[in-house]
Amino acid sequence: MCIQKRENQVVVPNEQFIKQAEQLKPQLYETVVKPTAIVEMKRDKKAIYGWKKEYFAPASTLPNHEYCKTDSVILDFGNHQVGFLTIKIRPAGSPPDAPLKLKLTFGEMPVEIAEPFESYDGWLSSSWLQEETIFVDVLPAVIELPRRYSFRFVKLEVIDTSPKYRVIFENVQCRAVTSANISDVQPISHQDPELQKIDEISIKTLADCMQDVFEDGPKRDRRLWLGDLRLQALANYETFKTNKLVKRCLYLFAGVPDDKGMVPASVFVAPKLMADDTYLFDYSLFFVSTLHDYYLETKDLATLQELWPTAYRQVVLALERLDKNDVVKDSSDWWSFIDWQENLNKQTPSQAVLIYTMKQAVRLAEELDTAEKDQLKVRLTEIMKAARTYLWDEKQQVFISGSHRQVSWASQIWMVLAGVLSNKENQQLMKRLFELNPAVGITTPYMYHHLIEALIIAGKRDRAILEMKTYWGGMIKDGADTFWELYDPCNKNFSPYGSHLINSYCHAWSCTPTYLIRKYHL
């Protein structure tokens, strides 16, 4: 997600927490999935990225064909899969007198199969592009690829055999893995089939991201980020209720704070637990939020007691960034995520995130009846007041952000979520936001989630549903099996990474409609 690195990072591991996280490691459910069809990728101007799949033959016909040098075949697994591929290959003709050189390309989307990865020149590592070139010295063989892939389509390309033999792909299958148990989900039968479909795909998206940890995306980054975790946990409470996995992730973050006690924005779990050297103002605060939501869901007091000091510490550190007026300091050496936008000024949304999470901290402090409770309340009042005093533009009747007084969607949305204004004011602000339609808009499903929730909070349920249908429903119309990391209905080729090939098309922060639909009975 980011390349900002904090120099001189010092991590102070909490071995007790790390051990607890380790003990909560989930069991993975495995399902063997076979391809459903042989397909071809065709140019189509109306299709997303200009490519669509076209049915060619049932997958059962695969072993009928003998493949020789330069032959290829594309298999469609019918839906998004996260797992391990096995191929059984048999030779035809003379005994194989040279190795088989086979290239495999995995794609969540047709474009990944259709456009050569060699064309990729984005700024994220090309090593994320899912491909393998393997040599098979002895045939027949069962090839079990050791890496996990995230895909719906697999292209098999015979780079070379020898003039004396061909190959037959007798059996191709995927051992799909997830730590989500689909039978744990209470089915809904929504009267609106579009919302029903959005709910289903949200759940599939969440399931495919639930592995050893809540991953942001099984294709990329395959990693636990706090911002994604918060949303996944919310969707999880409404669906799988795999609450132990949320607990595990909280302990993972609490296990590797820095020397000031700040939790990192993300952690690596292999070869061992490591803090990423990225620290984000908002993500660290979302530790409070995730613990708050976890506690409200589970009433797991022991965990709350154990992790409260870590949560409280994030608030204390965030408060250090306030200026004399109790406003979050804006500066160039500081990073708050909020949304994937270079132009977005983060000051005001960050102030709102601080208020949002401090309210949750107060709730937890009350639950624990801790000494910090009263002081937190005092500060919260001051900071909310500061937001209204310094960040609210009376004339424009909107929140502004930064020295250039930027009016953005993010600032209004987060201030609504933070509950700085009255219900009526919230309602008016959200109405005004759509009327003004500020140029600094929304980039990610992550920010879209907050828009929808803000609309609901502001009592604009119909608008919330409309926006959800436009956005997530739009992805479905554009062929989503799982919801995407990035989607701009007005600019469908958008990628902040310089290429749609590297985008993740199953991304956790996009899974929240199931939470919104179920939680708010949309």
Added chain:
Amino acid sequence: MCIQKRENQVVVPNEQFIKQAEQLKPQLYETVVKPTAIVEMKRDKKAIYGWKKEYFAPASTLPNHEYCKTDSVILDFGNHQVGFLTIKIRPAGSPPDAPLKLKLTFGEMPVEIAEPFESYDGWLSSSWLQEETIFVDVLPAVIELPRRYSFRFVKLEVIDTSPKYRVIFENVQCRAVTSANISDVQPISHQDPELQKIDEISIKTLADCMQDVFEDGPKRDRRLWLGDLRLQALANYETFKTNKLVKRCLYLFAGVPDDKGMVPASVFVAPKLMADDTYLFDYSLFFVSTLHDYYLETKDLATLQELWPTAYRQVVLALERLDKNDVVKDSSDWWSFIDWQENLNKQTPSQAVLIYTMKQAVRLAEELDTAEKDQLKVRLTEIMKAARTYLWDEKQQVFISGSHRQVSWASQIWMVLAGVLSNKENQQLMKRLFELNPAVGITTPYMYHHLIEALIIAGKRDRAILEMKTYWGGMIKDGADTFWELYDPCNKNFSPYGSHLINSYCHAWSCTPTYLIRKYHL
């Protein structure tokens, strides 16, 4: 070696023989070898294929450098190796937030490292080119590549990491394997340092081809061919004396004859023993030769008794190819190897191979005192007479071959080896051969071996040594660590496969100088 396929091949396995071969499977000796230097490949017009290695730094400095995207390094293992590569890789910088994509290229020769394999357009399978592209998801890691490579040089190319981290190659090593025990070789101290060196490199070549079976070349085809086996066995008797491996290979061939009893030109041993569908007139006869040499070396009467019927059958089948004049029929639907040359007519050399091997068959039949003994002798006399009558050109005083009465080096050489002429006539013929210098010359070290032996048989030891030094000594001057599959001192770029990249630079049929030097006390 070839792409000729015999349709409707029927193999009649002899399970008893196959079982015996299996029981003789050798133990592999393992040696851990580390690279000696970091080198660069430089253009050099005088070097073979225009490339030479240039020392850059000791290999011990490898971990001092951090490699990022597009960086590469070439390691020199100091000598030819056949084995399995292990690399220990450590990240530097931030925790690795994307997989490492690493390309490895293995080369027996500098040219394989210097010229991109993408440029290859020869007619053998490109899958023989030794390379891998691997993705490493978790770092640090110890990568144990599962395939065996034949190489001196390894190029490591970092295709991508991420902007946040680099990699350090902490330890690279090769687990070299061979079924030859180097301590079994009686060292010689030759007064001629050039012959001493040729002897050493012959032995290294043989050792690197001695694996589970006598392979033709550890890079390509990694397979047991009868023509190579015969020569390897001869070199082996003078050096390693791993006679059980010769016995194993004889049983492998005898285990999979066709429905007429003919042994194939080569066999595959994985995933299980399989006869190749290539059958060569001369190679099948060399089963007799290899059994003969094995018996003379070991006096293993039980094996001779058991395998005699297979050997005798090869002679009987070869005799079926004789015309009414007792001359080997020439035709287009027939293949005898002799040498890697399209222009070479194979009739007369094949007649000579028949005589050569029939003499050995007679010797074995006498040893066994079998009923076939006398009949074999009678036929041998007739066939030798036929050779003189129909294949000897009185006017030119040379052997001719085929309907176009081709005068080739191969015909004269093989007839000398077959002992069709008197010693004096042999001497004169070899002298005349050099004077005439027929256009249809010698292509492979395999045929060069027969030239040297024919010179020795004809009493021309000095000429034999001179030719050996020119040919094998030439390879050494051109940088051979092991002797090559192909070498033409006058046309060093020669490859029958359309590219020198695919040539094997450690090839069994090139290992015979140690046999010639030691057997004939050169």
